[in-house]
Amino acid sequence: MNLNGSWVRSIARTERGVRILDQRRLPWDIEWVELASAEMAARAIREMWTRGAPLIGAVAAYGLAMALRNDPLALDPAYAQLLDARPTAVNLRWALDQVRDHVRNLPLDARAAAAFARADAICDEDVALNRAIGEHGLTLLEQLHARNPDRPLNILTHCNPGWLATVDYGTATAPIYLAHDRGVPLHVWVDETRPRNQGALLTAFELAGHGVPHTVVADNAGGLLMQQGEVDLVIVGTDRVTANGDVCNKIGTYLKALAARDNGVPFYVALPYTTIDRSLASGSEVPIEARSGDELAWITGPMQTGELATVKVTGSAVHNPAFDITPARLVTGYITERGVTATI
Numbered sequence: 001m002n003l004n005g006s007w008v009r010s011i012a013r014t015e016r017g018v019r020i021l022d023q024r025r026l027p028w029d030i031e032w033v034e035l036a037s038a039e040m041a042a043r044a045i046r047e048m049w050t051r052g053a054p055l056i057g058a059v060a061a062y063g064l065a066m067a068l069r070n071d072p073l074a075l076d077p078a079y080a081q082l083l084d085a086r087p088t089a090v091n092l093r094w095a096l097d098q099v100r101d102h103v104r105n106l107p108l109d110a111r112a113a114a115a116f117a118r119a120d121a122i123c124d125e126d127v128a129l130n131r132a133i134g135e136h137g138l139t140l141l142e143q144l145h146a147r148n149p150d151r152p153l154n155i156l157t158h159c160n161p162g163w164l165a166t167v168d169y170g171t172a173t174a175p176i177y178l179a180h181d182r183g184v185p186l187h188v189w190v191d192e193t194r195p196r197n198q199g200a201l202l203t204a205f206e207l208a209g210h211g212v213p214h215t216v217v218a219d220n221a222g223g224l225l226m227q228q229g230e231v232d233l234v235i236v237g238t239d240r241v242t243a244n245g246d247v248c249n250k251i252g253t254y255l256k257a258l259a260a261r262d263n264g265v266p267f268y269v270a271l272p273y274t275t276i277d278r279s280l281a282s283g284s285e286v287p288i289e290a291r292s293g294d295e296l297a298w299i300t301g302p303m304q305t306g307e308l309a310t311v312k313v314t315g316s317a318v319h320n321p322a323f324d325i326t327p328a329r330l331v332t333g334y335i336t337e338r339g340v341t342a343t344i
């Protein structure tokens with residue numbers, strides 16, 4: 001990822017553990033924090049210092065390795081503690097399973113090193129998967145742009161499925177970055193993505209860093225833009241896709257898929273196969289994370305002095321489900337590391 005002109009990953013090993021960007025303060029402050037224990041890793045996931053399905057998997061994998069470094073017998077309790085941090089993204093369980101299966105039958109004194117090695121590999125694999133998603137998605141974007149070559153391709157996206165949500169490149173943003181780099185003229189409509197504003201704060205920050213033309217819109221603007229012919233396709237990420245192809249993603253995704261269908265706009269989901277959960281038959285079985293109402297009732301941003309302030313936007317009772325389910329019938333295709341497919 002291009003951060004102030006340097007190419008770095010969103011997670012990297014340190015002497016005591018790993019470093020991650022504190023996403024709660026982006027884009028106003030760029031602050032790396034070190035996670036040096038499983039407890040800290042679980043807290044960073046739960047409190048969303050770090051987020052995004054693939055990235056929380058990577059953080060959890062290192063968390064398990066750090067637990068084993070302190071106590072090689074802590075495999076099961078540390079696994080349970082980390083799994084409990086957030087319920088919806090299946091990559092969290094996938095990554096923990098990968099580490100646990102890798103070390104379970106090893107001698108106790110070999111577990112920690114092996115766990116760190118598997119966590120390192122998970123990160124490297126994630127970069128390669130996203131790069132492959134980008135290549136397949138690039139072909140799709142080139143084809144769509146060729147239909148209307150006289151104007152930039154207009155892409156709408158929701159939440160942050162970018163490098164900040166993965167180890168690098170992102171899922172839904174990988175084709176966008178590659179297309180931009182290879183000269184496909186494009187413009188991205190960035191959904192603000194209330195309540196935590198991952199679109200306005202994170203996706204816009206990423207796209208700006210990469211020089212990709214983009215505009216932030218209120219979550220409710222997408223339908224109108226589609227009616228006006230201003231959206232050529234929608235690409236979103238996902239936290240879990242069930243066996244029938246239903247897509248769990250950030251709250252509000254379903255409404256975009258409905259609007260896209262009503263307006264004949266293709267709706268694509270970008271994901272690695274690690275985000276598919278074949279143990280669940282359909283989206284109705286996905287645990288939907290209910291987060292604190294404070295995320296909706298309060299909003300944080302810089303004052304004119306530059307100092308960050310948190311202000312209240314409602315005093316009423318609030319309900320804050322974090323994800324919704326887009327039925328497979330509304331999905332035009334899935335952009336994966338193996339190619340673009342109509343079904344999963």
Ligand SMILES: CSC[C@H]1O[C@H](OP(=O)(O)O)[C@H](O)[C@@H]1O
Nearest residue numbers: 051052053159161165237238250
């Ligand atoms: C590439 S997965 C991105 C995914 O993560 C987001 O959720 P959260 O910010 O709550 O971790 C969202 O659903 C994105 O599509």
